[in-house]
Structure formats: structure tokens, C-alpha cells
Amino acid sequence: MNTIQQLINLEWLKADSTVNRRFFVISLAVYALNSSIRLFILTIDDSPTTDTVLNALVESHFRNCVLLVPLWVIFNVSYEYEHRIIVRHVAEGMKPVYYFISKFFLLIFIGIFHILLSILITLLATISLKIAPPLLLPLFLVELHTFVLSVVLGVFALCISFQFKHSREAITFYLLYMVCEYSLVALYYRYSGTSFPFPLPFQSIRALTYETVGANQVSRFWQADRTFLLALSGYIVTFLLLTYRRLTQLDLLPSRHS
Amino acid sequence: MSASLIELQDVNYATNRRTILHNVSLTVPTNSVVGLLGPNGSGKSTILNLISGIIRPTAGRIHIGKASMKIGVSFGDYGFFPEFDAIRNLRLVAQTKQTTFDPSWVDAQLHHWGLWESRHQPFRQYSAGMKQKLSLIGAVLGDPDLLLLDEPINHLDWESTQLLRQTIEEQRLRSSIVLASHDILDVDGLLDYVVLVKKGTVAVAQTSSTVSQKFGSVHKAYIATFHRAQ
Numbered sequence: 003m004n005t006i007q008q009l010i011n012l013e014w015l016k017a018d019s020t021v022n023r024r025f026f027v028i029s030l031a032v033y034a035l036n037s038s039i040r041l042f043i044l045t046i047d048d049s050p051t052t053d054t055v056l057n058a059l060v061e062s063h064f065r066n067c068v069l070l071v072p073l074w075v076i077f078n079v080s081y082e083y084e085h086r087i088i089v090r091h092v093a094e095g096m097k098p099v100y101y102f103i104s105k106f107f108l109l110i111f112i113g114i115f116h117i118l119l120s121i122l123i124t125l126l127a128t129i130s131l132k133i134a135p136p137l138l139l140p141l142f143l144v145e146l147h148t149f150v151l152s153v154v155l156g157v158f159a160l161c162i163s164f165q166f167k168h169s170r171e172a173i174t175f176y177l178l179y180m181v182c183e184y185s186l187v188a189l190y191y192r193y194s195g196t197s198f199p200f201p202l203p204f205q206s207i208r209a210l211t212y213e214t215v216g217a218n219q220v221s222r223f224w225q226a227d228r229t230f231l232l233a234l235s236g237y238i239v240t241f242l243l244l245t246y247r248r249l250t251q252l253d254l255l256p257s258r259h260s
Numbered sequence: 261m262s263a264s265l266i267e268l269q270d271v272n273y274a275t276n277r278r279t280i281l282h283n284v285s286l287t288v289p290t291n292s293v294v295g296l297l298g299p300n301g302s303g304k305s306t307i308l309n310l311i312s313g314i315i316r317p318t319a320g321r322i323h324i325g326k327a328s329m330k331i332g333v334s335f336g337d338y339g340f341f342p343e344f345d346a347i348r349n350l351r352l353v354a355q356t357k358q359t360t361f362d363p364s365w366v367d368a369q370l371h372h373w374g375l376w377e378s379r380h381q382p383f384r385q386y387s388a389g390m391k392q393k394l395s396l397i398g399a400v401l402g403d404p405d406l407l408l409l410d411e412p413i414n415h416l417d418w419e420s421t422q423l424l425r426q427t428i429e430e431q432r433l434r435s436s437i438v439l440a441s442h443d444i445l446d447v448d449g450l451l452d453y454v455v456l457v458k459k460g461t462v463a464v465a466q467t468s469s470t471v472s473q474k475f476g477s478v479h480k481a482y483i484a485t486f487h488r489a490q
Contacts, residue, residue, distance in 0.1 A: 090339025090398075093312035093408070094331055096356040 030119075037123045264325050265290045265406060265436045266311055271320035273306055281460045284320070287463070288406070288436050288453075289317050293428060295447050296440040297478075298457035299486055304440035307457065308408045312439060327400055330357060331395060332404035332435075338390040339398065342384035346375055346394055349383055350401060359402030369397045373423060388415040396424065407431060409439040412447040424452060438460055444482040456485045 266288040273281040281303050288311070296304040309315045309384045310322060312333055314435050333339070340349045347366065356359035370376045373393040378386065386394065392415045399407055413421055428437060428450055441447045456464040462484050464471060467477055475481035 087339055087341060089314055090333055090335055091352075091356045093309075093314050093333045093335070094339075094353065094356050094404075095358065 033119060037127075263290050264288060265329070266325065266438075267323040268307070268317075269309070269321045269323070271310060271317040271322065273303075273310060273315065273488065274318050274419065279460060281310075281317075284457075284460075284462050286455050286462060286465050288438055289327070290436050291432055291434070293432050293437045293439065293450055294453040294454040294455060295451035295458055296438065296455050297444055297447070297482060298442065298443055302456050302457045303460040304442075305335075305410050308333075308410055308438065308440055310410040311406075312408055326405060329406055329411075330402060331406050331408065332357070332399035332401065333408045333410075334392075334395040334399040335408075335410045336414065337383075337388075337395060340383045340391070340394065343382050345382055346370060347377045349394065350398055351364075353398040353401055357402040358403070366397075366401075369400075373397060373420070389417060389420065392416055395422060396427065400427065404435055407435050407439075409436040411441055412439055413441065413443070421446070444479050448478055454481065456482065458485060 264287045268284055269283045271281060272279070283375050284303075284307060286294070286307075296307055298304050306315070310317055312331060325479070339353065350366055351361050363442070370379050373396070375390060375393055375397075378390065383391070383394070390403055392412070396412060396425070399409065412424055416424060419449070428439075431437060432452075439447060439450075451468050454464060454466060454468050455462055464481060466474075471478050471481045
């Protein structure tokens with residue numbers, strides 16, 4: 003089998019999707035619950051508009067992505083039997099990078115699925131609330147932008163969690179990541195002079211969401227990216243601190259023997 | 261002693277919490293069966309993991325005597341997707357080893373090991389013994405240069421144990437085999453070289469005949485190493 007075939011190994015993708023069946027169900031439930039709550043809040047509002055519906059749904063989508071992508075990674079990579087599967091294949095000569103890439107493709111598929119779901123929910127919401135539906139292209143761009151950010155996050159999480167052997171360590175890592183993200187974003191707003199009237203635990207998500215919602219304003223996009231990069235730097239620090247031991251001991255990366 | 265395929269020189273392996281292997285040196289000659297024997301937790305599986313390249317030694321060297329070496333491993337039920345049946349799992353193993361998936365060879369093996377009837381059953385529904393058998397088929401698939409077997413006789417019935425012995429006898433003609441076992445009676449008579457692993461160190465590493473001459477039998481050497489001292 004040549005390298006290209008290994009890079010896009012359909013068998014691994016199929017195998018992954020069987021492992022991910024449970025995650026898909028959880029993901030759908032979280033998604034539906036989150037969006038339903040947002041829409042319910044909107045129906046209480048006297049005058050829901052296209053903008054408020056859009057904002058609410060994009061926010062819920064962003065929250066879903068931020069929460070679900072790292073959870074997906076933890077579910078997949080540190081899952082006990084998945085680790086047991088990969089160990090044998092690595093021992094028999096599979097390069098871990100192929101495994102990463104298979105996972106990455108799966109992540110993209112999940113992302114596309116979420117984007118389509120989000121657009122569908124938005125359209126259904128606008129129909130049920132009898133308001134003008136938003137233009138599809140800006141909506142798609144907003145969703146795509148949100149998702150690209152979370153994919154970057156996911157890829158980092160993927161690389162990191164692969165080094166974890168037990169779910170306890172992965173969850174510790176995830177919690178540390180969240181703390182880092184919230185702290186750094188909060189610091190950013192503290193020193194950039196921007197104030198947000200939200201309680202701290204939701205600050206980063208809401209901040210990023212509202213930045214992202216300004217889809218037709220390039221500068222706001224950039225601002226959101228900068229915020230995200232700050233959060234990402236927290237991620238990297240966590241990565242360095244937590245995985246040094248794993249990188250040196252459970253060395254699944256190239257150069258297998260001395 | 262014939263040319264060595266693998267050589268471990270003063271290998272140490274430690275985690276932050278404890279030292280698992282200390283100054284382990286051993287040689288795996290070509291076309292021979294090396295038995296890593298010792299009680300649970302003595303470090304046998306860690307040696308297999310080091311040889312396979314899953315983990316790296318914290319000190320010492322591992323020399324590989326062949327530029328491109330094909331490895332087959334059997335680490336219990338490791339390596340199989342629970343939702344896939346035997347054939348799909350073996351196809352994945354063949355892909356990993358970058359070898360041709362030969363359906364007629366696979367069918368023959370499934371018949372040989374008594375898994376033919378359950379070939380379409382998901383792996384998760386297999387009994388422990390059936391999982392072990394599929395793992396052994398996966399290990400020998402693609403004619404590897406080196407076979408690493410961790411407790412290969414675990415969960416096997418008497419008949420399957422005889423099949424395994426037969427497989428090892430056939431395979432030693434073209435591969436080197438390293439097997440780890442905590443039960444000397446299971447593997448007695450199969451081994452060319454005996455390595456007794458005690459608390460992360462190699463207590464004895466000699467040919468089976470030398471060990472037998474010195475202690476009376478491999479079994480007696482095992483008893484003398486692990487029970488008398490304790």
C-alpha cells in the first residue's frame with residue numbers, strides 16, 4: 003500500500019466511525035438541547051428578529067464546537083480500547099501520523115455535519131418564528147469560520163491527547179485547557195479595555211461568539227482570531243507542561259529504535 | 261549462537277514513579293524461540309514493548325540486525341476493533357503491515373483455529389480464547405521476521421494450545437519468536453533460549469540446554485529463581 007492510500011485509509015475511517023457512533027448520539031443530543039434552549043429564550047422575547055435568531059444560533063453552535071471538539075478527541079484518543087487498538091498497529095509498523103490524519107478527516111466530516119445541522123436549525127427557527135431567513139452565504143461563512151477555529155483547537159487536542167494513556171489524564175488536561183482559555187481571554191479583555199457584561203465562565207465563549215457574529219466585518223473576524231490565538235497559546239503552554247513526560251516515554255513518534 | 265536479530269544492551273526503562281527494567285541485556289538470534297519467563301509484573305511485557313518500538317528505553321541500546329524488519333505481535337485482544345468481524349479486522353492488520361491480504365490464507369487459518377463459523381461475528385462477541393486465536397492469526401499474517409507473543413497460551417484450551425505449539429514450530433523456520441509467559445509448563449520444550457526476568461532484571465539468559473544442564477530442567481530453574489529466593 004502506498005503512502006497516499008495510507009494517508010486516506012478508508013478502513014481506519016470506517017473503524018473510527020463505529021467507535022464514534024456513541025459520540026454522534028451524544029453530540030446530537032447536546033446540539034439539539036443547546037439550540038432548543040436558545041430558541042425557547044427567543045420565543046419569550048417580544049420581537050425576535052433575524053439578527054437575534056442568527057446570533058443565538060451561532061452562539062450555540064460555537065459553544066457546541068468549543069465543547070464537543072475536545073470532548074470528541076478525549077472520547078476517541080484516550081478511550082481505553084482505542085489505545086489498545088493503536089498500540090498493536092504501531093508495533094506492527096503503522097506510522098502514527100496516518101492515524102492522526104484519519105482522525106483529522108473524521109473531524110472534518112463531523113464539522114461539516116454540524117455546520118449543515120446548524121444551518122438547518124437556523125432556517126427552521128426563522129420559519130417557525132415567521133421572520134425573514136438570513137442569507138445563506140453569510141450564515142455559512144460564520145459557521146465555517148467558527149468551525150475552522152474549533153478544528154485548530156481539535157487538532158491540537160488530538161496531538162496532545164494521543165500521548166495520554168488514561169482518560170483521567172486527558173480529562174485533567176481538558177480542564178486545564180479550559181482554565182487556560184478562560185483566563186487568557188479574560189486577561190485579554192481586561193487589558194484591551196473591552197468590557198463584557200457577562201460572568202467570567204461564559205466570557206470567552208460569548209466574547210468570541212459576538213466577535214464572530216459580525217461575519218461581514220473583516221476587522222471583527224481578525225479580532226476574534228486574535229482572541230482565539232490567545233486562547234490557543236494557553237493551550238500550547240498546557241501542552242508543553244503536561245505532555246513532556248509522555249513525549250519522552252511513550253514515544254510513538256518517528257525513529258522507533260536507536 | 262546464530263546471528264542476532266535483536267540485541268538489548270543494558271536497557272533501562274523507568275516511569276516517573278518507578279523503575280521497571282534495570283540493565284536488561286539479551287539477544288534474540290534469528291530463527292529461534294526466546295522465552296521471557298517470570299511472574300506477573302516482572303517486566304516481560306515491557307521488554308516486548310521495547311522490542312516492538314512502542315516505548316523507548318530510558319537508557320541503553322536496542323540493536324536491530326536487519327534493515328527492514330516485519331513484526332507480528334499478539335498482545336491479547338489488543339489491536340482489534342470491537343465492532344468489526346474477524347475478516348475486516350485481519351484486513352486492517354494486513355494494511356498496517358503493508359502486506360497483501362490473501363483471502364484463501366485467511367480462510368484456511370480461520371478453519372485451522374476453529375473460527376470459521378464465527379468469522380462474521382463482531383469481535384466484541386468473541387470469547388477470550390477466540391480473541392486470543394484471532395490475535396495469533398493476525399500476528400503470523402504476512403510472514404513476519406519477528407513474532408512477539410505476550411502470554412500466547414492465555415485462555416486457550418488444550419487443543420488450541422497444541423495448535424499454537426505447532427504454529428510456533430512451523431514459524432521458527434522463518435521467523436524469530438519472543439514469547440512472554442508466567443507459566444513455564446505452558447511453554448516448556450518450545451524454547452531455544454530462556455530468559456528469566458525477575459523484578460525488572462534478567463536473572464538468567466541462556467540456551468534451554470544450558471539451563472537444563474545447570475538446574476536439571478527449565479522448570480527447576482524457574483522454581484529456583486522465583487520461589488526459593490522468596
